[in-house]
Amino acid sequence: MSEILETSGDWLDLREPEDAVARSLDLARAAAALLTEGPVVVHDLGSGTGSMMRWLAPLLPGPQSWFLHDWSSLLTGQAITQARPSDRDNAEISVFGRTGNLVDLSAEDLAGASLVTASALLDVLTSPEIHTIVGACIAARAPALFLLSVTGGVHFDPADERDAAFESAFNAHQLRDANGRRQLGRYGAPIASGLFAEAGWQVCKTTTQWRLDHHQSGLLGEWFCGWVDAAVEQDPQLRTEADRYRRDRLAQIELGEQGELGGLSVLVDHVDVLAWPSP
Numbered sequence: 001m002s003e004i005l006e007t008s009g010d011w012l013d014l015r016e017p018e019d020a021v022a023r024s025l026d027l028a029r030a031a032a033a034l035l036t037e038g039p040v041v042v043h044d045l046g047s048g049t050g051s052m053m054r055w056l057a058p059l060l061p062g063p064q065s066w067f068l069h070d071w072s073s074l075l076t077g078q079a080i081t082q083a084r085p086s087d088r089d090n091a092e093i094s095v096f097g098r099t100g101n102l103v104d105l106s107a108e109d110l111a112g113a114s115l116v117t118a119s120a121l122l123d124v125l126t127s128p129e130i131h132t133i134v135g136a137c138i139a140a141r142a143p144a145l146f147l148l149s150v151t152g153g154v155h156f157d158p159a160d161e162r163d164a165a166f167e168s169a170f171n172a173h174q175l176r177d178a179n180g181r182r183q184l185g186r187y188g189a190p191i192a193s194g195l196f197a198e199a200g201w202q203v204c205k206t207t208t209q210w211r212l213d214h215h216q217s218g219l220l221g222e223w224f225c226g227w228v229d230a231a232v233e234q235d236p237q238l239r240t241e242a243d244r245y246r247r248d249r250l251a252q253i254e255l256g257e258q259g260e261l262g263g264l265s266v267l268v269d270h271v272d273v274l275a276w277p278s279p
């Protein structure tokens with residue numbers, strides 16, 4: 001997935017409905033059960049245009065305040081100006097933007113937090129960023145609900161002998177050095193979980209998946225082309241093969257849209273994590 005595609009509001013809008021279906025409701029309910037006292041203050045890290053808030057706020061008690069952290073003020077601005085969700089008692093929530101690099105997040109920034117959340121974030125962070133975030137949650141004793149981190153697994157139906165080469169190049173691309181930031185890709189979630197466990201926190205993990213077929217053909221096509229482009233950027237030797245591979249797979253997506261047999265469906269593996277301090 002290209003850098004631009006990852007962080008553009010259009011891409012986040014396109015993936016929002018599938019993210020909402022894929023996120024673990026069990027972990028969200030377990031997080032809600034931890035919120036036993038007073039007003040609920042949630043800090044959403046790498047909030048983008050606020051998709052996590054729109055999904056989670058209706059599952060949590062009120063009154064609720066959300067602090068949306070992102071280094072793009074454009075994206076947090078969009079989140080704040082869009083229609084706001086209600087809490088589970090149907091009351092309006094309060095929303096505030098916080099612009100900055102998460103590598104600078106401190107325990108003071110999270111003071112009074114009831115819950116720290118993130119969605120589709122850990123795999124695009126660096127090691128210093130993850131250490132900082134987990135350290136700040138632990139120092140503030142704020143439970144963390146970090147959802148939809150990619151694990152690298154992708155399952156195509158029908159399978160194609162070219163899938164494995166593109167999957168492995170894409171996974172290597174996830175770990176690239178992008179403008180001086182070495183991203184953790186599929187290691188992001190295990191590292192964060194390990195740091196919480198090392199601090200003696202309870203950690204619960206569950207596997208989640210995007211299930212893409214002709215019902216989400218827009219997202220499937222965009223995701224697939226971004227996935228192939230990233231693989232080719234990582235391994236330019238795949239370029240010639242990529243043109244045929246892309247054409248064949250897009251034809252399968254079209255077949256599915258027309259209700260014909262042979263349409264493409266893809267499972268994209270993710271992991272969801274809830275961590276909270278032992279009593």
Ligand SMILES: C[S@@+](CC[C@H](N)C(=O)[O-])C[C@H]1O[C@@H](n2cnc3c(N)ncnc32)[C@H](O)[C@@H]1O
Pocket residue numbers: 006007012019045046047048049050051052069070071072075100101102103118119120121124125129
């Ligand atoms: C893949 S998007 C996910 C956005 C949102 N959570 C969602 O699910 O739609 C990752 C977001 O994290 C932000 N981000 C990535 N690294 C960051 C960092 N180091 N500091 C602040 N924001 C960051 C990006 O700007 C982007 O909005």
